[in-house]
Amino acid sequence: MNFDLSKTQKMLQDASRTFFQRECPIAKVRELIDSEHGHDSALWTRIAEQGWTGLTLPEEHEGLALSLVDLAVVSEEIGHCCLPSPFVATTWASSLIDSSGNAELKKTLLPSLALGESIATVALLDEDSDWNPATVTMSATSSDAGVVLSGSKRLVLDAGVADTLLVVARIQDDLVIAVVDKTASGLRMEPTPGMDLTRRYYQVDFENVSAEILASGAEAEAALKRSIQIGAIVACADLLGGMEWVLKTTVEYARSRQQFGKAIGSYQAVQHQCSDMLLMNESARSATYYAAWALHENDPAGDEAVGIAKAYCSEAARLVGNSGIQIHGGIGFTWEHDLHLYYKRAKSNEYLFGDPSHHREQLAQLIIN
Amino acid sequence: MDLNLTESELKFRDDLRAWLKENLPEKPIKAESDNDPEYWNALRDWQKQMFEGGWAGVTWPKEFGGRGATSIEAGIYMEEMAAFDAPERVGTIGEGLIGPTIMAEGSDEQKEFFLPRILNATDIWCQGFSEPNSGSDVASLATKAVLDGDDFVVNGQKIWTSYAKVADWCLLLVRTDNDAPKHKGISALLVDMKSEGVSVRPLRQMSGESAFNEMFFTNVRVPAKNLIGKLNDGWRITITTLMNERANLGSSIYIMFKNNLDKLLGRMKELKRGGIRLADDPINRQKVAQMYLELEIFKLTTNRALSKIAKNATPGPEGSILKIYWSEMNQRFVQSTMEILGDQAQLQDFDDGSWVHAYLRSRGNTIEAGTSEIQRNIIAERVLGLPRSY
Ligand SMILES: Cc1cc2nc3c(=O)[nH]c(=O)nc-3n(C[C@H](O)[C@H](O)[C@H](O)COP(=O)(O)OP(=O)(O)OC[C@H]3O[C@@H](n4cnc5c(N)ncnc54)[C@H](O)[C@@H]3O)c2cc1C
DSSP: OBOSOOHHHHHHHHHHHHHHHHHOOHHHHHHHHTSSSSOOHHHHHHHHHTTGGGTTSOGGGTOOOOOHHHHHHHHHHHHHHTOOSTHHHHHHHHHHHHHSOOHHHHHHHHHHHHTTSOOEEEEOOOTTOOSSGGGOOOBEEEOSSSEEEEEEEEEEETGGGOSEEEEEEEETTEEEEEEEETTOTTEEEEEOOOSOTTOOEEEEEEEEEEEEEEEEHHHHHHHHHHHHHHHHHHHHHHHHHHHHHHHHHHHHHHHHOEETTEEGGGSHHHHHHHHHHHHHHHHHHHHHHHHHHHHHTTOTTHHHHHHHHHHHHHHHHHHHHHHHHHHHGGGGGSSSSTHHHHHHHHHHHHHTTOOHHHHHHHHHHHHHO | OBOSOOHHHHHHHHHHHHHHHHHSOSSOOOOSSTTOHHHHHHHHHHHHHHHHTTOSSTTSOGGGTSOOOOHHHHHHHHHHHHHTTOOOOTTHIIIIIIHHHHHHHOOHHHHHHHHHHHHTTSOOEEEEOOBTTBSTTGGGOOOEEEEETTEEEEEEEEEEEETTTTOSEEEEEEEOOSSSOGGGSEEEEEEETTSTTEEEEEEOOTTSSOOEEEEEEEEEEEEGGGEESSTTOHHHHHHHHHHHHHHHHHHHHHHHHHHHHHHHHHHHHHOEETTEEGGGOHHHHHHHHHHHHHHHHHHHHHHHHHHHHHHHSSOOTTHHHHHHHHHHHHHHHHHHHHHHHGGGGGOTTGGGGHHHHHHHHGGGGGTTTSOHHHHHHHIIIIISOOOOOO
């Protein structure tokens, strides 16, 4: 057993850290925040050139066929620089396609996603549902070409720049995943800005929209579950990278800021908060990388490990953020300081792919039943 | 990163499983009263049996009678002991703290004499560090030792000494130079608890039992050959011991937490409150899932630390992170347990008072082996590099 990153994983870590520091300094983040879609297609192309848009996809579909641990490594760096991009949406969507058994659609959709030539997202949540796909109610009717969709989806990530939407609906009791092209007639979307300035959410309405079927029934359920778990790993790693940034920034500040003639970092009330931030950061790291590994290996503990990581990292990032702001004092409460960008992103990550209560309930089912 | 067990790690695990299946005592070993001699004898027997099977001192080098296991295998060991609900290890202070200190700092003669006796439970050890006026600031200790011929003569008082009542030997910190700065005048002695002039008075803990004690030393003669390391070099030795203590305590304690959690889950499935099964109450489910996930993360971080120790040989100040983690986690656990089980949990005859005991005992966790405040000071200053606060 070896918990250390392998040599090639460490190289990936260095490469992605250097890349994002160069390509996405905080000034760039702020510029993207003010743009319409929070997305820079030229930067996206450069990310794709590194292969990171197809990191875990099979080689036959232009992917790098790397592991979920590698995906966590890159996602951590993305979180560390707070990159606004459709990375989460596209990774979720491509994992969903890849986890299905639909060879034909894999061939048509995956290569352009892997190469960064197209962007996709998943529309899961409807009016009453939560992150458990069993609670989705949006209904679809069968048609010659596949299905016809009517209804609404909320909190759809990056729908504004997505070429393809994967819509989760239901034909009677059967779950179905439908592939909707952005040009389809009857499709309407409205931005629903959230607290997180680095991510774009949309309300998407469907009125008799025709779509192809990616998967249905048990196959759709299994593919969705897997892709949501992969999404949760990405979110955890993103949280981890953000926490790391907050911790580092806060410790540096505590060392340099002087009050009462001494560095505030020499006061225990400040020191102890920093120590707790480190403790949470380290715990989040253990949980995230273990989950990535276990899910990749199809280890029996995989389901449990993902839930543990998502529940823990979500809360840890919030608490680390709380202390980070507190230790900065007034400047930490300003729009000008970058802390709030991370703090707000942590909140959207907290909800994405299920919040702590959701995962604790899933965990309870595993350990009680 | 590869968390699969290697072939030799798998073999280690399977050998241990096979041995435990054959050798685990049929009945749990339980104390009828404080310092119940039968209890301690049974624990010594169990330790001896483990030693003879090759399962004591697993991380000790083979030359000292250990198994030469890696730190990863030590982690496997703790998991398997938990899974089998194995009895408490009487030798933990000797095996985890004193043994490694003697190996690192002791003379050949000391190694030869003491090490085997630790592993086969001939000797139970205690750790005489804290004094009434020297707790967190243990370097300010006042117990005095003066060389007189071939012996040190020791006078003073120690307090909060766990196991002192049953211990055969004590690692005792004494002041041997009054004029030097406080860290530079301390020495470490290996003291026979049967020496004339040693007296032990049990102190009752808020949890009811008397696991810790006061020790009084009146003109106790300790042969000079029982000095460990050099004269006035005791502080450095203390640091070694304390680092081992922090890295170690967590491992054996995982066993206890895991068993408690399983016991709680069992109770939640049986008992009802307000007409519904405790296990079906959504708030209880949230709480128990939180306990479960915190415990699993404790194991993961421990494994990560073991991965690191495997490379760097000795535990570092990061041990303080684990110490805070498990001690405060346990305090949250027992609180959640009390909430989940409800009013009956306060009763002494409900599950033999084990919940009451766990609840109260947990308050000591953030004090023993260095308080949470001291651990946070250590992390802030030695890991994060913040300026010293004192
Ligand atoms: C169950 C149990 C078993 C024990 N077993 C042993 C044993 O076997 N051998 C042994 O030698 N000792 C043992 N101890 C003693 C233990 O190590 C001490 O109690 C501990 O180090 C604290 O010392 P103290 O009790 O003197 O408290 P103090 O040091 O007086 O501390 C009181 C409070 O002040 C805080 N404080 C002190 N200094 C600072 C500082 N610099 N910054 C911030 N806060 C500070 C502490 O955190 C604490 O909250 C045991 C204790 C317990 C509870």
